[in-house]
Amino acid sequence: MKQSETIYLASKSPRRSDILTLMGLKFEVADSLADEKTGRMKPAELVELLSLRKAEQALVPKRRCVVIGSDTVVAFRGKVLGKPKDKADAKRMLRLLSGKKSAVYTGVTVQIRGKDARTVTFHTKTEVLFDELTDAEIDEYIATGDPMDKAGAYGIQGVFGRHISGIRGDYYNVMGLPMNDLYKTLIKEKVIFI
Secondary structure, three states: OEEOOOEEEOOOOHHHHHHHHHOOOOEEEOOEOOOOOOOOOOHHHHHHHHHHHHHHOEOOOOOOEEEEEEEEEEEEOOEEEOOOOOHHHHHHHHHHHOOOEEEEEEEEEEEEEOOOOEEEEEEEEEEEEEOOOOHHHHHHHHHOOHHHHOHHHOOOOOHHHHHEEEEEOOHHHHHOOOHHHHHHHHHHOOOEEO
């Protein structure tokens, strides 16, 4: 696979870096000065807006490049669940999701800078079904520290995966970057070539 330009990921998420690496992309991680404060919005609109902000505010050294911004939230019955504020908030979220189906939304912005500059923003939705969790299982998971930096207070790719009985949609979307939709977008926009 060939790339037309240098790719920057406007995220310090190790999971998003892992996904780009699995895709076979060569990329660099860039800081972003994006303000993540928003008013009330629908989950799809929220993640698209924040992914766009992250891409636009990425600190990259090259004028000609491709910047990928991304943002992920969990939504349950119309309410957006971001990262937990503390352990009590993580426990509240996990109890809320226990035995139920929720949706993970990830917004992605691919910003091509330089000649033929353009921006493509989209979102991907994946449904996730939790087992019924006991308080002991929730407490054990929170004690690992894993839920504290994750939307909805859980990560599908780690030990918590044993409590997820099913998903409908892109697995990698739940990790923070929809691999299939991103790949198709990069091909369509001629950022990568086979």
